[in-house]
Amino acid sequence: MRIKRFSVLLILLLSAGIVQAGTGDELSDERQAYLANLLKQDCGSCHGLTLKGGLGSSILPQDLKERSDEALFITIKNGLPGLAMPPWGELLSDGDIHWLVQRLREGDVN
Template sequence: MAWSVGVAAQADQPGPARQQELLNMLKHDCGSCHGLPPKGGLGPSLMPEALADKSDDLLLDAIQKGRAGTAMPPWQPFLSINESRWLIARLRQGWLP
């Protein structure tokens, strides 16, 4: 299944209030392991240059399902596919807290 972050996903963007919640989650929850800025820590860097060689499908799978044997939990109970796509797009744009 292809879960690209392309134009089709833009139509399903979260509303402004949820976007703010997602950015807070990115900063506080993701940042607790990936660092602030997300240059790495317990988890790998989430900076655009570190993600450049990673496919959207790989990133979406990591967010939704987590990574066995690591501290990366599955976020599927808390994030929809479209919300995860939206976060990936923000990370690729160089979002910083």
């Protein structure tokens, strides 16, 4: 019954807030403004100010259609070793990264 034990553990971690499964909706206005700025300035420095590509590829909604939310989350959190995409997991919480993924889905960062 390993799976069941794992689920119990996951539920415990979730309720303790150790694993953040949130969608990012619960972030404060200040945090959201910080992230919106980061997306434009920091992510934009490689992906282009409008995110349609530069050193990094275009990360506009139409170009990310094939990617799952989970794949985008992991890419942002861990970066892409071997490519210039840096890992953001040190700087950003899981909630922050979920918020960024949602923003990328919506597009229109400006």
